[in-house]
Structure formats: structure tokens, C-alpha cells
Amino acid sequence: MTETYSAMNLFLDFSVIGILILGIWLFRWPHRAKFGNLTAAFALACAAALILYRNGTQYPYIILLSLAVGSVAGYWVAKRITMIQIPAMVAFQHGAGGVAAFSLSLAELMRGSQHLGMMNEISGLLGLAIGSLTFSGSMIAGGKLSNKLGQTPRILPKHTWLVMINLIGIIVLIVAALYAPAGSRIFLYTLIILLSVLFGIVFSIRIGGADMPVLISFLNATAGLAAAFCGMIIENKLLISCGATVAASGSILTHVMCRAMNRSLFRVFVPVEESRQKPAVNDEQNRVAGPVEKEVRHQPVEENNFQKAVEIARKADKVIIIPGYGMAVAQAQFEVIDLSNKLLSMGKDVKFAIHPVAGRMPGHMNVLLAEAGVDYDMLEEMDAINPEFRDTDFSLVVGACDVVNPAAIETDGSPISGMPILLTHESKHVVCCNLDDKPGYSGVRNPLYENSNTVLLLGDAKETVRQLLENLSETSPATEESSGRDNPQDSKKEHLDSAITALSSAKKIIIIPGYGMALAQAQFKVVELASLLESMGAEVRFAIHPVAGRMPGHMNVLLAEAEVDYDKLCEMDEINSEFSQTDAVLVFGACDVVNPAAMDTKGTPISGMPILTAHDAKNIIVCNFDAKPGYSGVENTLYENPKTIMVLGDAASTAYDLTDALKAQN
Amino acid sequence: MTNLLLMAGVFLFSFVIGYFLISRIPTLLHTPLMSMTNAISAVTILGVLILFSVTSTRTEQIIGSVAFAMAAFNLVGGFAITDRMLRLFKKKEGGVGNND
Numbered sequence: 001m002t003e004t005y006s007a008m009n010l011f012l013d014f015s016v017i018g019i020l021i022l023g024i025w026l027f028r029w030p031h032r033a034k035f036g037n038l039t040a041a042f043a044l045a046c047a048a049a050l051i052l053y054r055n056g057t058q059y060p061y062i063i064l065l066s067l068a069v070g071s072v073a074g075y076w077v078a079k080r081i082t083m084i085q086i087p088a089m090v091a092f093q094h095g096a097g098g099v100a101a102f103s104l105s106l107a108e109l110m111r112g113s114q115h116l117g118m119m120n121e122i123s124g125l126l127g128l129a130i131g132s133l134t135f136s137g138s139m140i141a142g143g144k145l146s147n148k149l150g151q152t153p154r155i156l157p158k159h160t161w162l163v164m165i166n167l168i169g170i171i172v173l174i175v176a177a178l179y180a181p182a183g184s185r186i187f188l189y190t191l192i193i194l195l196s197v198l199f200g201i202v203f204s205i206r207i208g209g210a211d212m213p214v215l216i217s218f219l220n221a222t223a224g225l226a227a228a229f230c231g232m233i234i235e236n237k238l239l240i241s242c243g244a245t246v247a248a249s250g251s252i253l254t255h256v257m258c259r260a261m262n263r264s265l266f267r268v269f270v271p272v273e274e275s276r277q278k279p280a281v282n283d284e285q286n287r288v289a290g291p292v293e294k295e296v297r298h299q300p301v302e303e304n305n306f307q308k309a310v311e312i313a314r315k316a317d318k319v320i321i322i323p324g325y326g327m328a329v330a331q332a333q334f335e336v337i338d339l340s341n342k343l344l345s346m347g348k349d350v351k352f353a354i355h356p357v358a359g360r361m362p363g364h365m366n367v368l369l370a371e372a373g374v375d376y377d378m379l380e381e382m383d384a385i386n387p388e389f390r391d392t393d394f395s396l397v398v399g400a401c402d403v404v405n406p407a408a409i410e411t412d413g414s415p416i417s418g419m420p421i422l423l424t425h426e427s428k429h430v431v432c433c434n435l436d437d438k439p440g441y442s443g444v445r446n447p448l449y450e451n452s453n454t455v456l457l458l459g460d461a462k463e464t465v466r467q468l469l470e471n472l473s474e475t476s477p478a479t480e481e482s483s484g485r486d487n488p489q490d491s492k493k494e495h496l497d498s499a500i501t502a503l504s505s506a507k508k509i510i511i512i513p514g515y516g517m518a519l520a521q522a523q524f525k526v527v528e529l530a531s532l533l534e535s536m537g538a539e540v541r542f543a544i545h546p547v548a549g550r551m552p553g554h555m556n557v558l559l560a561e562a563e564v565d566y567d568k569l570c571e572m573d574e575i576n577s578e579f580s581q582t583d584a585v586l587v588f589g590a591c592d593v594v595n596p597a598a599m600d601t602k603g604t605p606i607s608g609m610p611i612l613t614a615h616d617a618k619n620i621i622v623c624n625f626d627a628k629p630g631y632s633g634v635e636n637t638l639y640e641n642p643k644t645i646m647v648l649g650d651a652a653s654t655a656y657d658l659t660d661a662l663k664a665q666n
Numbered sequence: 667m668t669n670l671l672l673m674a675g676v677f678l679f680s681f682v683i684g685y686f687l688i689s690r691i692p693t694l695l696h697t698p699l700m701s702m703t704n705a706i707s708a709v710t711i712l713g714v715l716i717l718f719s720v721t722s723t724r725t726e727q728i729i730g731s732v733a734f735a736m737a738a739f740n741l742v743g744g745f746a747i748t749d750r751m752l753r754l755f756k757k758k759e760g761g762v763g764n765n766d
Contacts, residue, residue, distance in 0.1 A: 020706070021683065027691045027699055034752040037702050043744040051712055054718035059727065063718060066731040077739075078746035083754075086697060089747060093704050095739040100710045104760035107717055107726045119670045196710035196718035220700050223707040228677055230713050237676050244677045249703040252688050252697060343671060422747025466756040534681060546693055551695025571693055 012050055017241055019043035021215060024245070026588055047238050084518055086217055087550040088146035094219045094632045095138035101226035102131030102196075106189055108233045115232070118178070123232030126176045128189060131226040136200030138219050139516040145550060153208035160270055166199045202632040207268060214268045216551050221250025253552045254313050259610075308455045309469045312429040316394035319343050319350045320385065323369065324420055326399020326435060332461035333369060336398055339469045340378075349628050351378050353385040353395075355403040359610035362598050382422055392427035396449075399433070399461050401440030405446055422440055433464045453586045495647045496654075499662045500647065502619040506583035509533055509540045510575065513555055514548055515624055516589020517651050523562040525655035526588050530564070532659055536666065538583075541568045542614050543575045545593035572612055587614060587622045587638075589651045591630030606632045620644040623654040624666045698751045705744025711737035 020043040026036025027417050035269055057063060069381025074093075077397045105127035109116070116124065143149035156162060170192060179187040207215045225245025258265050315321070321340060328335055340350045352369060369379060380388075389395065397404055401555055404424040425448050435457055437449045437453055457464045503509070511530060517523055530540045542564060548555035556569055579585065587594055598606040615618055615638050627639050638644055647654050691699055714734045723731065 021687065024687050024702075025689075026682070027688075027702070028696055030692070030694060030755050031697060032748065033695055033755070035751055037698070037748045038704060039698075040702060044706070044741065046713075048715060051715045051719075055716060057715065057718050058721055059718045059730075062731050063715070063734060066734035067738050070735035070740075071742035072736065074739040074741070074743025075746050078743045078750065083751070086701070086751070087749070088699055090697075090704055093701075093744055094707075096736040096743075097704065097707045100708060100737035103729045103736070104710050104713045106718065107722075107729045107733065108713070110729075111717075111722070115717060117670075117721040119673075220704060220707075223704065227707045227710050232673055233679075234716055235673060235711055237673075237714065238714065239709050239713055240673060240676045241680040242706050245687075246703040248681045248684035249688045249699065252685065253700060256693070256696070293679060300687075342720070349692055349766075390733050421679070486747045498727060502680070544693070549697075551697055552700060553698070555749050557754065558695045560751070560756065561682045563754075564755060566694060566755045569694055595763035601708065606693055646740050 008381045009054070009433075014238065015527040016043050016047045016050065016238060019046065020242065020245075020627065034046060040360055055579075062255060083417060083558050084521070085146065086557060087212070089214055089553060090551065091138045091142035091145055091219065092139075094137050094216075094223045095142060097223040098131045098134030098136075098138060098226060100131075101230050102128050102135065104195070104230050105226075105233060107304075108230075109187060109189060111446055114515050120233045120235070121178060122174075125177055125189075125192065127226050127229035127233065128192050129170050129174065130222050130229060131201070132193045132196035133200035134219055134222045134226055136197040137204040137215070137222070138200075138257065140201055140204040141207075141212065141215050141219060144208060145216070150208075154205045155210075156202070159206055162202050163199070163270075166195060166202055168264060170195050170199060170607045185383065189658045193375070195666070199542050203269070205381075211268045211553075213547060213549075213551050214254060214265070217250055217253035217257050217320070219250070221247050223247075223256060223543075224250055231259060256546060257552060259546075300662045305455050308495045309431045309457055312394050312455065313343065313396075313468070313472055314346075316429070317348055318394075318397065319348050319389075319394045320392050320424075320427065321350065321351050322353045322355075322391065322395060322397045322400050322404055322602045323423055324355075324398065324400020324403060324434075326401070327347060327461050328399070330399060330435070330461040332398060332433075332465050335462050335465040335469065337369070339465055340470070342469055344626070347627055349626075351380050351388075353382065353383065353424075354379050355382050355400070355422050365378070372646045384421045389426040393428040393429060395424045397424060397430060397434065398465060399431040399435070401446055402444070404446070404448055405440070405444060407444050410447075421608055425451060428453065431457060431468075432496060433457045433459075433461050433468070435460065437569075445577045467583055477492075492647060492649060495645050496657055496661060499645045500665065502584050502621060503533065503538075503586075503658070504536070504665060506533075506619070508539055508578075508582045509538050509584045509586065510543050510570075510579065510582050511540065511547075511586045511588065512543045512590050512594055512614055513559065513588050514545075514590025514593060514624075515550065517589070518549065518555070518558050518589070520589060520625070520651040521590060522650075522652035523558050525652045525659065526586075527559070527562040527564055529586075529655050529659045529662075532662055536662070541570050541575065543572065543614075544569050545572055545590070545612055546610075548590065548593060574609060576613050582617040584616040584621060587620065588626065588655065589624055591624060592632045592634070593630075594638055595630070595632075595634060595636045596641075597634050600637065604632070604634045606634050614638065615641055615643075617641065622646050623648060623651055624647075625650065667742065675756075695752075698748045701744055701748040701751065705741050708737040708740035708744065711741055 020040055023036045023040030023043060026032040026039060103122045109124045160637055173192045173195060177185055177192065178190055204215055208473060224243045228240050228243025228247060231243055249322055254265065260266065321336060323336060327336060343350045404422050406425045408421045426552055430448065430453060431451065432454060437456060439445050449456060487658060511526065513526065517526060533540050542559060544555050559569060560566060592606055594612050596615045598609045598611045601607060620638065620641060621646055627646060629635050639646060711734060714730050714737065717730050
């Protein structure tokens with residue numbers, strides 16, 4: 001496989017690399033990048049032609065057939081997908097690159113195991129391992145990004161150990177493969193592939209949500225590295241060179257993404273392990289599992305209590321629902337979910353607190369709620385939610401007793417003493433929709449029922465929750481004087497009006513698009529609004545945070561698709577100094593990237609993260625879906641800024657309403 | 667040994683050149699950049715061409731054709747999607763963002 005390089009051949013090789021570099025170099029300017037892309041493609045075509053010309057081929061039909069299959073599929077997919085799906089598409093392509101890399105390594109190793117040098121063999125084995133893990137990792141990433149898999153990180157017990165053991169296993173196999181007799185090597189190669197595929201899966205399933213851009217950039221780097229190792233086996237400089245360039249690119253993007261989120265790469269890949277609390281009281285389960293006697297002796301619920309409960313619900317900002325097995329027995333979960341949707345639509349923050357022993361088996365309550373259509377992001381485990389009760393305005397207990405019984409932590413010697421409970425009693429108001437006020441299975445009286453801030457709505461949970469929901473929908477908003485967030489219809493109009501006032505007088509406007517805008521597919525409406533504002537004489541620009549979107553630069557692509565001139569897309573560092581002279585900022589579906597808490601407070605997950613300093617502007621109009629925190633879970637202090645106008649709801653319809661109202665005004 | 671050093675040298679050199687080239691690329695274009703570098707990582711297709719330049723066993727042929735098809739998917743799909751994306755980045759003629 002050694003070729004004698006004539007001067008001519010060397011010149012040709014370097015020409016190809018030169019053309020490729022030119023292609024990448026052209027990416028520095030947006031208007032030349034398209035040409036750069038074609039240049040790079042041309043360079044690779046030249047390289048292929050050169051190799052064919054030099055070496056010829058033994059199997060033209062195999063090559064033509066695989067080429068046809070691969071390119072038609074690639075081209076077809078590339079033409080079909082929408083811009084919001086790009087990250088998933090890129091992830092799947094990384095996967096294809098991984099397959100190509102490990103297959104090539106495998107073929108070369110099988111062919112050359114007799115006469116390959118030590119270094120070539122090590123490279124081949126590394127190519128095998130890295131190619132395989134890129135493949136499986138990308139498949140997981142692609143699945144998550146295309147919503148085929150759950151977006152949340154999935155953490156297995158002892159996850160870090162699993163990853164480490166897996167990694168050590170791969171290294172041991174690689175060493176073994178170097179010294180094993182030729183006959184058994186193929187077996188070891190297969191094992192390396194399998195173990196690396198497993199590694200890719202275990203490694204990437206626990207990365208999710210906001211960390212996806214880091215994962216996809218990292219896989220970009222590993223795909224390049226795998227290609228470079230392939231090049232090392234056959235000592236081909238072009239392969240090594242291209243692979244190394246891609247690896248460099250992926251590393252840069254990984255670094256950029258980490259910096260933008262103020263996360264260390266290590267923390268992204270090794271998240272703090274959640275303590276998976278196993279049900280502490282196992283026999284509690286058995287007791288809960290017993291049949292619930294259907295009590296006929298309902299005392300009629302006092303109207304008065306309902307009014308109190310509705311009042312509490314209306315005034316609350318932060319709501320936690322505690323479902324117990326009684327809810328499941330009453331088959332009230334659908335009513336509970338209707339109620340939670342109603343509360344959500346009123347702009348409240350709603351979560352479900354799941355006690356480990358709620359339900360018939362560990363995690364059973366989650367299944368029941370998931371079946372009824374609850375977004376599992378809203379389901380919180382006990383340890384995660386307990387600190388939050390203190391700031392909660394309204395806790396709704398539905399069919400749960402022992403798991404919210406403060407006697408468990410306040411008194412000694414009772415059957416439930418020491419049992420971990422949901423700290424419901426710490427919240428400002430508690431409403432209990434239980435069948436009766438008798439003790440639960442433990443037989444311990446529940447002092448929660450007697451607290452002055454507890455309202456009891458006794459009776460069949462299905463009935464009481466439905467009634468609560470009806471009362472909540474009926475109550476006239478006019479009687480409410482609290483902040484206006486309580487009624488979405490009227491307050492939205494009011495807020496829309498103040499937003500219009502702010503916009504129509506603004507000379508300098510900055511729009512901050514976030515991933516929420518993309519999810520709502522609102523970019524076209526937003527761009528329409530921007531053009532309207534421009535025609536009214538305002539200067540309109542877009543401020544792009546580095547992590548807006550699901551992969552580096554994704555937001556720019558989405559806006560470019562909506563025909564925004566790229567001159568108007570400003571990077572964070574360039575535009576941050578301008579917010580103070582800006583009359584109005586429009587935030588569409590962005591939260592963490594404009595959260596001043598990143599600068600003002602220490603110790604939160606976003607502390608130190610660079611943000612767009614929207615709070616410096618004269619008016620801030622937030623067109624987000626709700627006022628809940630973003631991925632970081634940190635409350636956004638921008639929302640409480642007196643200069644901020646909150647126009648909550650679907651971003652596309654908000655943009656549409658704003659455009660309409662502005663048009664009507666002119 | 668000299669060969670090994672040469673290979674390591676090519677790797678390091680490309681990594682450094684790539685690093686400097688790419689760190690200058692505006693964040694605006696990071697998605698098309700990743701998509702294009704992704705297509706470039708399909709250079710493994712050249713490796714398969716070299717593999718097929720000599721007589722191969724049946725197994726090698728099968729593995730090689732899988733590698734070739736996957737690399738072609740990555741290569742063509744990657745460049746095509748990058749091209750589609752970059753066509754979206756438009757700039758209006760004449761002054762933009764003028765307020766008058």
C-alpha cells in the first residue's frame with residue numbers, strides 16, 4: 001500500500017487540501033459561504049477522482065450502487081427536512097459518518113491484521129471504537145432532538161460507574177486485540193464495536209434538554225476524530241487532514257456552547273447524580289395497596305369552603321398538586337389534569353409532587369398521570385420539590401393522606417415517624433380534596449387537616465375537583481383585584497395595548513428570539529412584525545444569543561429561512577452595549593438568555609452565564625408562552641421588572657395580534 | 667517511525683490550521699459550518715475507494731459497501747443541506763436597517 005509520490009502527485013495532493021482550506025476560509029463571510037461549501041464539495045470530488053485515477057478500482061459496480069443508494073437517500077432527506085429539524089438531521093448524519101468510519105476500520109483491520117504496523121493497528125482500533133460510539137451517541141441525540149425519545153436526561157443508577165466500566169472494558173479489549181492471535185481477532189473487533197455502541201448510548205442518554213447543543217457539537221468532533229484514525233490506518237494524509245479539521249471545528253463549537261451556558265464540559269457529561277430515593281417505607285405501599293372502602297357517608301361540602309378554595313387558587317402564582325392513590329381510586333386524574341391545565345392557562349406555575357409511595361408500585365403515579373396526558377416535565381420527585389413548598393401559594397392534595405402528614409416528622413413513636421413526606425404544610429395555603437378527614441392507612445391522625453391555612457373539600461375527588469374547576473372558570477374576573485395575571489383574556493388585551501403604545505413610539509427596537517419562538521413556528525410572524533415596525537420608521541435588529549436554538553447558530557438559520565437580512569442578526573457581544581439606547585425590546589420565546597439573575601445572583605445554575613442585557617432597555621415586551629422559568633429552572637427576574645410588559649401566550653398569535661393592532665393604529 | 671511522525675505531524679498541523687480558520691467564522695454561520703464539516707468527515711469515502719482498489723474478500727466487499735453508502739449519505743446529504751441553509755442567508759441590496 002505504499003505509493004511512491006512523484007512531485008506531481010504531491011502537488012496534486014496539496015492542491016486538493018488547498019481547495020478545501022479555501023472552502024472553509026470562505027465561511028468567514030456569509031455571502032461567500034455558499035461558494036465555500038461548494039468549493040469544499042469540489043475538493044472532495046477532486047480527491048475521489050484523483051484516487052480513482054491513481055489506483056483504479058476492482059469493484060466499479062459495488063461503488064456505483066452504494067454511491068447511488070447513499071447519495072439519493074442523503075439528497076432526498078436534505079431536500080425534505082425543515083429548518084427546525086436541522087439539529088436532528090445533523091445528528092443522524094454524524095451517525096452515518098460513524099458507521100462509515102467503523103466499517104472502514106473494520107475492513108482494513110481484517111485485511112491487514114497480518115502486516116499492519118503497531119501504530120496503524122492502534123489507530124484502526126481507535127477508529128473502530130470512536131466510530132461506533134459516534135454512531136450510537138448520534139442516534140440517541142437525533143432521537144432526542146426529533147422528539148422520538150424523551151428530551152429529559154435519563155439517569156441510571158450508578159451511571160458514572162457504568163460509563164467508566166464501559167470505557168475501561170473498551171480499552172482492555174483494544175489492548176487484547178493488539179496481542180490476540182489472528183484467528184480470534186475478528187471476535188474481539190466485534191466486541192469492541194458492540195461495547196462502544198453501548199458506551200455511546202449510556203453516555204448520551206443522560207444528557208438532555210438545554211445541554212443538547214453541547215452533545216451534538218461533541219459528536220461532530222468525534223466523527224472527525226474517527227475519520228482521522230481511519231486515515232492513520234491506511235496512512236492517507238487527506239483523510240487525516242480532513243478528520244483533524246473536523247475534530248478542531250467540533251471542539252471549538254463544543255467550547256463555544258459550554259461557555260455560552262456557563263457549564264463545564266465535565267458537568268454536562270457527568271451531571272450531578274440525582275439521589276434516586278427508593279421508597280423508604282416499603283410496607284406503606286402494601287397498606288396503600290389495600291382496597292379503599294367506598295364511604296357513603298359524605299358530608300356535603302360547604303359552599304363556603306369552595307369559595308375559599310377558589311379564592312386561593314385564583315390568587316396563587318405557584319401551585320403544587322399532590323396526587324395520592326385516592327385520586328387513582330376515584331379515577332379523578334382526568335379532572336385533576338383539566339384543573340391543572342386551567343391553572344396553567346391562567347399563567348400559574350403548576351407542578352405535581354410525586355411521593356415515592358404514591359401509587360401501587362414505585363413510579364406508578366407517574367404512569368397514571370402520564371396516561372392521563374400530563375407532561376412529565378411537570379412531575380417532580382419528592383426530594384426535588386420539597387424545598388419549593390415554602391414558596392408555594394397553593395398546594396392541592398387529591399386523595400393523599402399519610403404522605404403529607406406532618407406528624408411523620410413532628411412526632412415520635414407513631415407508625416409513620418421518620419417516613420419522608422411531602423412538606424405540603426409549609427406552603428401558604430393547602431386545599432385537600434380527600435374522601436374524608438379520617439386518618440390514612442397508617443391510622444395516624446393528620447394534623448394538616450386542622451391547620452388554619454388548610455381548606456378541606458371532602459367527598460369523591462372526581463366530583464370535588466370538577467366542581468372546583470367549574471367554580472374557577474365561572475368566577476367573574478371583575479371581583480379580582482390581584483395583579484391581572486389571573487385572567488389571561490382581559491389582562492392580555494391590556495398588556496397588548498401597553499405593548500403597542502411602547503412599540504409605536506419606539507425608534508430603536510431589538511428583537512430577541514429564543515427557541516420558544518422556533519417551537520411555536522412564530523418566526524415568520526415575528527419577521528412580518530419586524531418589517532412593519534421598520535416601515536413605521538423604526539430601526540429593528542435581532543439579538544442572537546449563542547445558545548438560542550438547538551445547535552450552534554441554529555437561530556440564524558431559522559431567521560434566514562424567514563428571510564431576515566443577515567446584517568440585522570447581531571451577536572451578543574456586539575449588541576449588548578446598545579440595549580441602554582434601545583426604546584423597546586421584544587422577547588419572543590426566550591427566557592434564560594435574558595435572565596438578569598445570571599448577573600445579579602450567585603449560586604444559581606445560570607450564574608455567570610453571559611446574557612443579552614435586555615433589562616437595560618427602556619421598555620421590554622416579553623411574548624413568551626408563560627412566565628415560568630426556562631430550562632435552568634431559575635425564576636426570571638426580568639419578568640418582575642417595572643419596565644417589562646408581559647404578553648403571554650402562543651408566540652405566533654401574539655406576534656399576529658401585535659402586527660394587527662399596529663396596522664389598525666396606522 | 668518516520669511515517670508515524672509524519673502522520674502525527676499532518677494531524678497536528680491540520681488541527682491547528684483548522685482551529686485558526688474556524689475560530690474566525692462568525693457565530694451566525696455555526697450551524698451550516700457544523701453541517702459542512704460533518705460532510706467533510708465523510709472523507710472516509712476515499713478510504714473505501716482505496717480499499718476497493720485491490721481485490722477484496724466477500725466480507726470486505728460487504729462491509730466496504732456499507733461504509734461507502736453511509737459515507738455517501740453523509741457527504742451528499744451534508745453538502746446539500748448546507749447549501750440549502752446558506753441559500754437562506756440573504757442580504758437585501760442597498761442600505762439595510764436605515765431609519766428614516
